[in-house]
Amino acid sequence: MTTQNSRSDSTRSAAIVGAGQTGVTAALGLLDAGFDVTVYSDRDQRSLRDDVPATGTALIFGEAQAAEAALGLTSYADTAPLHSGLTVKIAGPDRSELIEFDGAFDDYSGIAVDTRLKADDRLTAFQERGGRFVVEAVTPEKLDTIAAAHDLTLVATGRSGLSDLFAVDTQRTVYDAPQRTLLTVTVSGLGYDESVFAHRSSEGGARSGFSILGDQGEGWWGPYLHKDAGPTWAFLGWARPGSDWEKRFAAADSAESAHRIVTDLYRDYLDWDLPEVQATKVLAEDPHSWLKGAVRPVFRAGLGHTASGHPVASLGDTSVAYDPIAGQGAQSGLIQAQRLVAAAAAHEGPFDDAWITARYEEFLAARAEAGAKVTRLFLSDPELGDIGNQFFASAAVDPRFASALVGLLHRPQPFLDVTTPEDANAFVTAATGEDAATLLSRFQPAGRFARSEYPAPAVTS
Numbered sequence: 001m002t003t004q005n006s007r008s009d010s011t012r013s014a015a016i017v018g019a020g021q022t023g024v025t026a027a028l029g030l031l032d033a034g035f036d037v038t039v040y041s042d043r044d045q046r047s048l049r050d051d052v053p054a055t056g057t058a059l060i061f062g063e064a065q066a067a068e069a070a071l072g073l074t075s076y077a078d079t080a081p082l083h084s085g086l087t088v089k090i091a092g093p094d095r096s097e098l099i100e101f102d103g104a105f106d107d108y109s110g111i112a113v114d115t116r117l118k119a120d121d122r123l124t125a126f127q128e129r130g131g132r133f134v135v136e137a138v139t140p141e142k143l144d145t146i147a148a149a150h151d152l153t154l155v156a157t158g159r160s161g162l163s164d165l166f167a168v169d170t171q172r173t174v175y176d177a178p179q180r181t182l183l184t185v186t187v188s189g190l191g192y193d194e195s196v197f198a199h200r201s202s203e204g205g206a207r208s209g210f211s212i213l214g215d216q217g218e219g220w221w222g223p224y225l226h227k228d229a230g231p232t233w234a235f236l237g238w239a240r241p242g243s244d245w246e247k248r249f250a251a252a253d254s255a256e257s258a259h260r261i262v263t264d265l266y267r268d269y270l271d272w273d274l275p276e277v278q279a280t281k282v283l284a285e286d287p288h289s290w291l292k293g294a295v296r297p298v299f300r301a302g303l304g305h306t307a308s309g310h311p312v313a314s315l316g317d318t319s320v321a322y323d324p325i326a327g328q329g330a331q332s333g334l335i336q337a338q339r340l341v342a343a344a345a346a347h348e349g350p351f352d353d354a355w356i357t358a359r360y361e362e363f364l365a366a367r368a369e370a371g372a373k374v375t376r377l378f379l380s381d382p383e384l385g386d387i388g389n390q391f392f393a394s395a396a397v398d399p400r401f402a403s404a405l406v407g408l409l410h411r412p413q414p415f416l417d418v419t420t421p422e423d424a425n426a427f428v429t430a431a432t433g434e435d436a437a438t439l440l441s442r443f444q445p446a447g448r449f450a451r452s453e454y455p456a457p458a459v460t461s
Contacts, residue, residue, distance in 0.1 A: 302360025
């Protein structure tokens with residue numbers, strides 16, 4: 001099935017395989033830049049919106065929002081609940097409550113929007129402006145035909161299928177397996193005023209909340225814009241291999257069971273947030289409001305070739321797959337798409353191997369490598385253990401550093417140069433204006449976290 005309105009008279013053509021958030025963003029950008037663009041998907045538009053789960057919370061910050069703005073696209077700041085910061089609580093394997101801090105986002109906000117909503121809105125605009133949407137499964141053989149017929153071909157099919165055309169970058173890929181098992185569920189029942197998660201921050205429901213339990217994993221709650229229910233909340237959990245949490249996550253088989261597992265998890269392990277969790281409700285209107293799985297963080301080549309030797313470029317998760325713990329996947333894909341569109345619009349020659357490779361290397365240096373390193377920091381990678389200990393303890397002492405630390409989720413580039421404890425000290429000092437050792441000397445374990453006093457929901461008989 002092919003859907004299109006009036007076509008442009010452009011002499012340059014582009015094909016995008018994959019109609020997720022990143023692929024459709026690139027397609028719309030290239031169309032507006034004067035390209036004749038075709039998007040290929042194995043699902044029709046209604047199915048893309050209503051028959052699949054969202055691929056994570058897609059929380060984005062200032063740089064990714066700026067990439068959308070550069071393409072003339074909305075980030076939904078006028079309709080989505082905004083994140084003004086991130087609160088963090090860290091407990092040890094023995095359940096000792098060690099570290100807590102409240103990191104404000106300086107001069108930017110976080111926005112988490114259902115990827116199905118963004119992709120659907122952008123696909124509609126794409127077709128209204130003359131883009132062609134083809135519903136067809138694209139095999140490697142079909143891709144060969146597509147690439148032969150277009151000047152530029154982008155593959156944005158995620159971590160499976162055509163991703164095998166792009167070799168794994170073994171130098172940049174650190175892990176040989178997923179580091180966490182994931183469970184996510186979107187819920188209603190909470191607002192965003194100061195009474196929600198008030199024990200974590202005076203900003204209440206304007207903050208997202210992250211809890212780390214040393215031997216089990218991590219849990220995150222944040223404001224979210226759902227495609228149908230509108231302003232809601234999303235939970236995203238990470239379970240360490242072999243943990244009790246991993247066993248619990250594996251049992252999820254529906255939105256209801258996922259919600260029940262999360263509620264029990266907070267009752268048994270993270271009780272400081274339990275009242276808010278108990279107030280949440282499953283979204284009855286969306287049976288796909290939950291997801292479980294695992295992601296191996298992987299770098300792939302930016303350049304691939306079809307059977308006949310036609311060059312194709314990877315995009316989004318097909319290029320770099322991140323564990324979502326630091327929120328880099330959606331941001332990275334949007335930034336990569338905007339950079340590719342801008343470069344393609346300015347380019348007058350062929351989109352050959354050299355051009356694709358050069359643009360990809362620029363993207364890696366500008367964003368992806370830093371995003372992957374910050375992800376490793378939040379995954380408690382042992383190689384970054386000493387640095388992580390310094391950073392999280394410093395954040396508990398000084399709100400200025402708490403803001404600098406959570407700011408790495410927005411702009412991870414400054415962390416690339418932090419490779420030793422001495423570098424970490426210099427980073428802390430630069431952010432706070434205080435000697436890092438002096439600051440750390442004031443650190444004291446939290447002792448016991450404040451517990452929520454949010455009103456418990458009424459029990460009906």
